[in-house]
Amino acid sequence: MTHPLVPLAGALAQRSVRYVLIGVSGANLYGPSGQAVFTTDDLDLFVPPDPTNLERAWAACDDVQLELWLTEEPLERPRDRWLAERIVERCALTRATGPDDLLVDFTLVMKGFEFETVWKERRTFTIEGVPVPTARLLHIVTSKQAAGRPKDQYFLATHKDALEQLLKKPDVD
Amino acid sequence: MDSGPELERVLRSLEEAAEFAKTYRFEMTDDYLALIARVEAMPQNQSGTDKSGRWRGSRAHAAFLAARATLLPRRT
Numbered sequence: 001m002t003h004p005l006v007p008l009a010g011a012l013a014q015r016s017v018r019y020v021l022i023g024v025s026g027a028n029l030y031g032p033s034g035q036a037v038f039t040t041d042d043l044d045l046f047v048p049p050d051p052t053n054l055e056r057a058w059a060a061c062d063d064v065q066l067e068l069w070l071t072e073e074p075l076e077r078p079r080d081r082w083l084a085e086r087i088v089e090r091c092a093l094t095r096a097t098g099p100d101d102l103l104v105d106f107t108l109v110m111k112g113f114e115f116e117t118v119w120k121e122r123r124t125f126t127i128e129g130v131p132v133p134t135a136r137l138l139h140i141v142t143s144k145q146a147a148g149r150p151k152d153q154y155f156l157a158t159h160k161d162a163l164e165q166l167l168k169k170p171d172v173d
Numbered sequence: 174m175d176s177g178p179e180l181e182r183v184l185r186s187l188e189e190a191a192e193f194a195k196t197y198r199f200e201m202t203d204d205y206l207a208l209i210a211r212v213e214a215m216p217q218n219q220s221g222t223d224k225s226g227r228w229r230g231s232r233a234h235a236a237f238l239a240a241r242a243t244l245l246p247r248r249t
Contacts, residue, residue, distance in 0.1 A: 127224050
């Protein structure tokens with residue numbers, strides 16, 4: 001049983017793409033394996049405002065046969081530097097979709113943070129042997145707090161309870 | 174079996190959660206920041222840790238299982 005991110009994470013590593021996993025999926029990695037996972041529809045990958053890096057990220061998606069979307073439309077071809085520059089200028093989000101409802105967002109924005117700050121302090125976890133750069137939990141929750149959407153507020157409240165439970169357990173993981 | 178009351182209860186709790194989320198403002202208190210620091214400092218949260226088991230129970234995992242599940246007739 002393969003984690004849905006693994007094939008893409010492998011391809012991203014192969015192409016030396018810089019990214020960090022953020023959002024609920026990133027926060028989930030900080031809990032022990034027995035703890036409830038907070039559900040989320042998507043995986044959020046924060047990428048730097050670097051067209052070359054974004055081009056490589058798109059190529060990695062092609063490598064593992066993921067579809068790429070810009071808003072509701074398929075991302076046009078050629079997926080070249082010109083297009084990547086336009087996307088970076090607009091801080092637009094590109095979305096990759098694949099089997100089993102896999103939904104991965106390449107975002108150029110993480111509320112309250114510059115990419116380099118998050119990148120510098122990342123944790124690189126491994127999933128099935130593949131490296132998955134992940135934002136610090138502090139950065140994830142701070143960004144959610146800054147975003148201030150109701151769903152983020154609700155997540156923060158319930159996530160705090162879950163962390164308190166985690167620390168109460170005598171033998172975690 | 175009448176599932177009405179149960180469904181009603183679930184829907185009510187969802188509405189309550191949505192209302193709560195609209196008005197609630199989460200505070201990043203010192204205690205909370207200390208909690209985050211403790212979790213980040215745990216040995217299993219350092220770079221290099223294997224997190225392969227962390228997606229079980231997620232929606233993606235449920236979709237993965239659903240796509241492969243075979244429905245069998247109920248035994249009577």
